Amino acid sequence: DAKTTQPNSMESNEEEPVHLPCNHSTISGTDYIHWYRQLPSQGPEYVIHGLTSNVNNRMASLAIAEDRKSSTLILHRATLRDAAVYYCILIFKWSRGARQLTFGSGTQLTVLP
Amino acid sequence: DAGITQSPRYKITETGRQVTLMCHQTWSHSYMFWYRQDLGHGLRLIYYSAAADITDKGEVPDGYVVSRSKTENFPLTLESATRSQTSVYFCASSDLEPGANYGYTFGSGTRLTVV
Numbered sequence: 001d002a003k004t005t006q007p008n009s010m011e012s013n014e015e016e017p018v019h020l021p022c023n024h025s026t027i028s029g030t031d032y033i034h035w036y037r038q039l040p041s042q043g044p045e046y047v048i049h050g051l052t053s054n055v056n057n058r059m060a061s062l063a064i065a066e067d068r069k070s071s072t073l074i075l076h077r078a079t080l081r082d083a084a085v086y087y088c089i090l091i092f093k094w095s096r097g098a099r100q101l102t103f104g105s106g107t108q109l110t111v112l113p
Numbered sequence: 114d115a116g117i118t119q120s121p122r123y124k125i126t127e128t129g130r131q132v133t134l135m136c137h138q139t140w141s142h143s144y145m146f147w148y149r150q151d152l153g154h155g156l157r158l159i160y161y162s163a164a165a166d167i168t169d170k171g172e173v174p175d176g177y178v179v180s181r182s183k184t185e186n187f188p189l190t191l192e193s194a195t196r197s198q199t200s201v202y203f204c205a206s207s208d209l210e211p212g213a214n215y216g217y218t219f220g221s222g223t224r225l226t227v228v
Contacts (some may be wrong), residue, residue: 034216036217041222042222043203043205043220043221043222044156044203044205044219045219046217049216087155087156103148103155103156103157105155106155
């Protein structure tokens with residue numbers, strides 16, 4: 001199964017952009033790249049996902065390398081509420097056709113005021 | 114209110130007891146999942162269900178039983194609780210084919226302690 005590698009922790013200053021990297025060198029052609037974040041004592045929250053092209057939504061942007069072996073989640077202006085653990089996840093197909101997430105350890109983002 | 118709810122929020126049980134964690138979603142999502150979260154392991158899939166009456170094992174299914182007689186409910190039962198099952202349990206749901214077009218929505222979790 002394809003795995004992801006993320007730094008354990010990162011720091012950012014408030015109102016500055018944050019680039020959260022993720023390596024997934026064994027990704028297959030049909031794996032989708034998802035990002036979730038988890039605030040303390042809450043369930044994970046969907047942030048963004050993509051396959052090959054860069055994606056933007058109201059929360060963040062996702063930049064996917066041309067070879068798809070890495071991706072970067074971009075928070076354009078970090079706020080204190082963005083402090084969370086960010087998970088980069090690959091979704092792959094199971095034998096019955098359904099897809100499932102495999103979570104890694106994630107990156108703890110600290111936002112400094 | 115619409116959403117995905119888990120109950121109870123906190124549970125303490127004794128070793129050997131049977132305990133059931135409840136998960137209810139109001140969107141009629143086809144797919145539902147149970148994950149456990151432990152320090153050092155991230156989230157690991159226990160069971161998932163693609164539709165009512167269709168369930169399948171995940172990464173760590175031993176000691177757990179699930180059922181899905183109704184689309185909106187996906188209870189997780191620990192048949193004989195052990196201390197190693199002390200964890201935070203998250204239920205999730207997704208519509209259509211999750212991953213390709215949709216993200217997953219998670220509940221707030223159940224913190225289970227087995228003493």
